[in-house]
Amino acid sequence: MNVADNFIAGKRVQSKSNDGHSVWNPATGEEIGRTPFSTATEVESAIAAAVKAGEDWGTSSLATRQQILFSIRQKLVDHTEELAQLITMENGKTIEDARMELRRGLEAIEFSCGIPHLLKGEHSSTVATGIDVHSILQPIGVVACITPFNFPVMVPLWMLANAIACGNTAVLKPSDKTPSSSVRMVELLFEAGLPAGVLNLVQGDKSAVDILLSHPDIAAVSFIGSTPVAKSVYETAAKNGKRVQALGGAKNHLVVLPDADMDAAASAAVASSFGAAGERCMAVSVLVAVGDAADKLIPKVAELAKGLNVGDGATGGRDLGPLVTGDHRDRVASYLDSGVEEGATIVLDGREDDLYRGPGFFLRPSIMDNVKPGMKAYKDEIFGPVLSVIRVENLGDALEMVNENPYGNGAVVFTESGANAREFQLKCNAGMVGVNVPIPTPVGWFSFGGWKSSLFGDLHMYGPDGVRFFTRQKVVTSRWFQKTEGTDKVFPFHMGVTA
Numbered sequence: 316m317n318v319a320d321n322f323i324a325g326k327r328v329q330s331k332s333n334d335g336h337s338v339w340n341p342a343t344g345e346e347i348g349r350t351p352f353s354t355a356t357e358v359e360s361a362i363a364a365a366v367k368a369g370e371d372w373g374t375s376s377l378a379t380r381q382q383i384l385f386s387i388r389q390k391l392v393d394h395t396e397e398l399a400q401l402i403t404m405e406n407g408k409t410i411e412d413a414r415m416e417l418r419r420g421l422e423a424i425e426f427s428c429g430i431p432h433l434l435k436g437e438h439s440s441t442v443a444t445g446i447d448v449h450s451i452l453q454p455i456g457v458v459a460c461i462t463p464f465n466f467p468v469m470v471p472l473w474m475l476a477n478a479i480a481c482g483n484t485a486v487l488k489p490s491d492k493t494p495s496s497s498v499r500m501v502e503l504l505f506e507a508g509l510p511a512g513v514l515n516l517v518q519g520d521k522s523a524v525d526i527l528l529s530h531p532d533i534a535a536v537s538f539i540g541s542t543p544v545a546k547s548v549y550e551t552a553a554k555n556g557k558r559v560q561a562l563g564g565a566k567n568h569l570v571v572l573p574d575a576d577m578d579a580a581a582s583a584a585v586a587s588s589f590g591a592a593g594e595r596c597m598a599v600s601v602l603v604a605v606g607d608a609a610d611k612l613i614p615k616v617a618e619l620a621k622g623l624n625v626g627d628g629a630t631g632g633r634d635l636g637p638l639v640t641g642d643h644r645d646r647v648a649s650y651l652d653s654g655v656e657e658g659a660t661i662v663l664d665g666r667e668d669d670l671y672r673g674p675g676f677f678l679r680p681s682i683m684d685n686v687k688p689g690m691k692a693y694k695d696e697i698f699g700p701v702l703s704v705i706r707v708e709n710l711g712d713a714l715e716m717v718n719e720n721p722y723g724n725g726a727v728v729f730t731e732s733g734a735n736a737r738e739f740q741l742k743c744n745a746g747m748v749g750v751n752v753p754i755p756t757p758v759g760w761f762s763f764g765g766w767k768s769s770l771f772g773d774l775h776m777y778g779p780d781g782v783r784f785f786t787r788q789k790v791v792t793s794r795w796f797q798k799t800e801g802t803d804k805v806f807p808f809h810m811g812v813t814a
């Protein structure tokens with residue numbers, strides 16, 4: 316059985332821990348590996364290796380870092396297929412989706428290849444007689460990157476690309492459910508020329524995370540996962556004096572106005588809510604049908620969802636694969652029961668299929684209509700292929716619903732009216748907004764992040780915010796004296812800039 320390795324000081328090593336977690340192939344239901352819960356000594360030696368490597372990496376030239384980032388990019392491109400297969404094997408998403416995960420992760424590396432430009436500070440000449448001011452962006456030190464199961468390569472790259480480019484060293488703690496692709500990715504980074512210790516990887520769960528959050532040598536924590544864990548990671552790390560960004564869960568609404576192109580809206584709802592079996596933080600989980608949109612829309616959505624090709628994502632040509640574990644599949648399916656108990660009606664029941672009976676962890680696309688805001692299926696993040704439909708009277712009601720929801724990751728509107736689209740994007744309380752697009756995940760040269768309980772901290776992930784998160788700014792005010800007779804070397808006693 317494959318046991319996921321650690322990487323410490325550039326060496327691939329197995330944890331000595333006997334504690335661990337099963338790793339499954341969700342398409343077959345077989346246990347295929349184990350994630351060890353690294354010991355405290357192992358986590359501490361990963362941090363120590365990062366501290367040591369930071370002495371050289373933090374002062375390495377921008378040209379050196381840029382060349383390594385270019386070769387990392389090429390290495391990952393060359394190994395896309397191998398990484399995609401590992402992702403699919405443990406996560407269950409289709410092989411096509413896994414390749415796209417790589418592509419979106421590569422965007423972060425491609426952005427960070429421009430690091431010599433991105434780290435340019437500002438300069439003001441002659442702010443007072445003979446005095447110039449400039450700012451420099453310096454690394455913050457050792458950063459901890461803690462990542463979720465649903466993007467085991469893309470999310471680590473979102474964090475690591477800027478972290479490393481900015482001169483920091485890192486300890487990555489990947490998801491215990493999908494460790495293999497993260498391990499292979501780290502190995503490829505070393506093959507591409509990343510010096511030993513600049514990146515370290517420790518397997519584990521809460522106990523490894525707790526050490527990272529409290530260790531004095533960790534300067535910053537970048538986290539993505541569920542909201543309760545994100546909140547607790549944010550609070551603990553901040554209390555321990557660390558800079559933190561902790562991105563959490565989501566409940567993304569797709570609002571369809573009566574004037575929308577119903578074919579496009581239906582296709583978007585199906586792709587966004589059932590793609591990757593709904594295990595995306597940007598997946599639409601609530602379809603808000605405004606006015607008479609519901610009667611035209613719901614039959615189209617149900618028809619498209621019924622026709623989706625569900626099966627082992629590794630075989631190619633599937634629309635969606637299984638959920639990550641059997642427990643998670645059962646939890647997702649339970650919302651179909653709780654929805655009905657609370658008054659929702661089932662339009663499509665994904666349990667009515669042989670696939671649901673195993674051995675894999677499948678649930679076909681499911682749709683519930685007449686869902687109301689107070690219901691459990693609306694309040695919780697389901698994180699699976701269950702789409703809730705809510706009917707409202709007008710755009711104002713739809714906006715109120717989006718804004719009252721505690722999450723604020725993504726929100727989408729489908730409409731042919733520019734004025735309504737404009738009102739929606741200005742008034743909705745979400746960090747990423749789509750107009751007539753299913754999944755408004757920003758391209759790699761913008762930044763990614765939600766509002767409200769979808770992000771704890773100030774700075775978003777990757778892109779320009781990523782550079783801000785992984786650097787500390789210093790402002791230098793300097794004066795050089797001419798060695799000529801009569802130069803005034805007396806400084807004023809009062810504060811302020813003199814002419």
Ligand code: NAD
Nearest residue numbers: 462463464489490491521524540541544562563564565596
């Ligand atoms: P999770 O919160 O269970 O785990 C995330 C990471 O935290 C993992 O590395 C895990 O080992 C660790 N962890 C788990 N419990 C912990 C605890 N009690 N203390 C400290 N660390 C702990 O999340 P998941 O199930 O792996 O991922 C799915 C969740 O991530 C969903 O809620 C999804 O919306 C969210 N997500 C958010 C984004 C985003 O950008 N906002 C992106 C992807 C996923």
